[in-house]
Amino acid sequence: MAHLTLQSLVKRFGAVIAVDRVSLEVGSGELLCLLGPSGCGKTTLLRMVAGFLRPDEGAIAINGAPVTEVPPEKRPTAMVFQNYALWPHKTVANTVAFGLRVRRLPPVRIRSKVAEMLDLLGLTGLEDRYPRELSGGQQQRVALARALAVEPAILLLDEPLANLDAQLRVHMRAELRQLQRKLGTTMLYVTHDQEEALSLSDRVAVLQQGRLEQVGTPEEIYRRPATSFVAGFIGHSNLIAGTVAQCEGGRLSVRIRGGFTLEVGSADLIPVGSAVTVAIRAEDACLARQETMNVLPGTIQLSAFLGATRRLTVASPAGLLRVDCPADLGVREGSAVEIHLPIDRLHLLPGNTGPAPEDGQTL
Numbered sequence: 001m002a003h004l005t006l007q008s009l010v011k012r013f014g015a016v017i018a019v020d021r022v023s024l025e026v027g028s029g030e031l032l033c034l035l036g037p038s039g040c041g042k043t044t045l046l047r048m049v050a051g052f053l054r055p056d057e058g059a060i061a062i063n064g065a066p067v068t069e070v071p072p073e074k075r076p077t078a079m080v081f082q083n084y085a086l087w088p089h090k091t092v093a094n095t096v097a098f099g100l101r102v103r104r105l106p107p108v109r110i111r112s113k114v115a116e117m118l119d120l121l122g123l124t125g126l127e128d129r130y131p132r133e134l135s136g137g138q139q140q141r142v143a144l145a146r147a148l149a150v151e152p153a154i155l156l157l158d159e160p161l162a163n164l165d166a167q168l169r170v171h172m173r174a175e176l177r178q179l180q181r182k183l184g185t186t187m188l189y190v191t192h193d194q195e196e197a198l199s200l201s202d203r204v205a206v207l208q209q210g211r212l213e214q215v216g217t218p219e220e221i222y223r224r225p226a227t228s229f230v231a232g233f234i235g236h237s238n239l240i241a242g243t244v245a246q247c248e249g250g251r252l253s254v255r256i257r258g259g260f261t262l263e264v265g266s267a268d269l270i271p272v273g274s275a276v277t278v279a280i281r282a283e284d285a286c287l288a289r290q291e292t293m294n295v296l297p298g299t300i301q302l303s304a305f306l307g308a309t310r311r312l313t314v315a316s317p318a319g320l321l322r323v324d325c326p327a328d329l330g331v332r333e334g335s336a337v338e339i340h341l342p343i344d345r346l347h348l349l350p351g352n353t354g355p356a357p358e359d360g361q362t363l
């Protein structure tokens with residue numbers, strides 16, 4: 001069991017600040033996902049924890065002891081690299097056995113551990129193959145087997161399932177989670193797949209441009225995004241720019257485009273005139289029935305059948321809004337509708353520099 005502390009870590013590459021004052025605690029036996037778009041600093045952060053990169057500023061501690069100056073092989077960490085980093089001249093069996101040989105385990109124990117790992121990752125029968133004789137997904141699983149075999153106290157995983165097919169990915173996710181619970185391994189798991197992050201993690205840390213935007217349980221991140229970036233990056237949120245027109249008694253009136261007003265619950269007193277963003281997820285918006293408050297007129301631009309639901313893209317005064325409704329709902333593109341944005345489903349976010357609803361929103 002190991003507890004990891006990152007204190008105000010900074011890493012620069014020339015003019016690029018890859019990691020910008022990141023502080024984070026990962027508890028013993030916790031699985032924390034680092035989630036963020038390409039280039040936001042995820043790999044750089046992992047490489048610093050593993051000891052392959054030296055931070056420019058800040059400190060890393062494991063179980064309270066500083067390790068910033070400790071070389072990688074002396075840290076209780078193992079890393080699964082984004083590009084696998086397999087040795088071209090080592091067979092699958094020798095690759096998985098390597099860390100166990102370094103630790104001088106008895107040969108019988110090594111053989112059984114290698115067999116166990118290959119079985120776990122569906123690699124049995126490939127013991128004598130070299131990396132060039134394996135598919136991308138198989139290479140990825142060998143890299144995972146090599147790291148898991150040594151049962152590190154802290155496992156650092158950089159997109160470890162990215163190259164597996166959808167079915168195997170879901171299966172491996174469940175296997176990893178079980179193994180992590182059984183061994184009590186602390187895991188820092190990088191992904192840009194939000195479904196993976198939400199389904200796998202104890203907590204999720206969302207990174208953007210080297211900075212931590214929010215850290216919380218999957219439910220907190222999903223239900224109560226702290227910033228427009230988090231709301232837009234996770235799930236399918238509609239972000240509506242507006243200005244506070246009135247604020248009293250735990251409720252705000254927010255003026256949006258087209259002269260419409262949305263009523264939003266808020267525990268905070270926000271001065272009239274403040275720029276805000278109102279966020280609502282596609283699954284929380286609906287077609288209006290009898291409601292009169294928070295109803296916007298619109299025209300259906302697109303009606304997409306997604307299997308379990310139907311996603312409407314509706315042109316409204318607030319821009320294009322995505323609304324999920326029952327899959328069998330009979331609606332025609334081009335028809336006029338009224339959209340209801342329930343007050344208890346609206347989140348108020350500071351500022352309104354986030355992407356406008358028309359920009360960058362896809363199905």
Ligand SMILES: Nc1ncnc2c1ncn2[C@@H]1O[C@H](COP(=O)(O)OP(=O)(O)OP(=O)(O)O)[C@@H](O)[C@H]1O
Pocket residue numbers: 013016017018036037038039040041042043044045082192
């Ligand atoms: N060795 C390096 N030299 C210069 N710039 C680098 C180096 N390594 C990373 N960077 C830059 O630092 C930033 C963060 O890179 P990093 O690899 O950590 O991103 P990432 O979040 O892992 O992205 P991805 O999801 O694409 O793997 C990027 O702008 C990248 O170009």
Ligand SMILES: [Mg+2]
Pocket residue numbers: 042043044082158
């Ligand atoms: Mg990366």
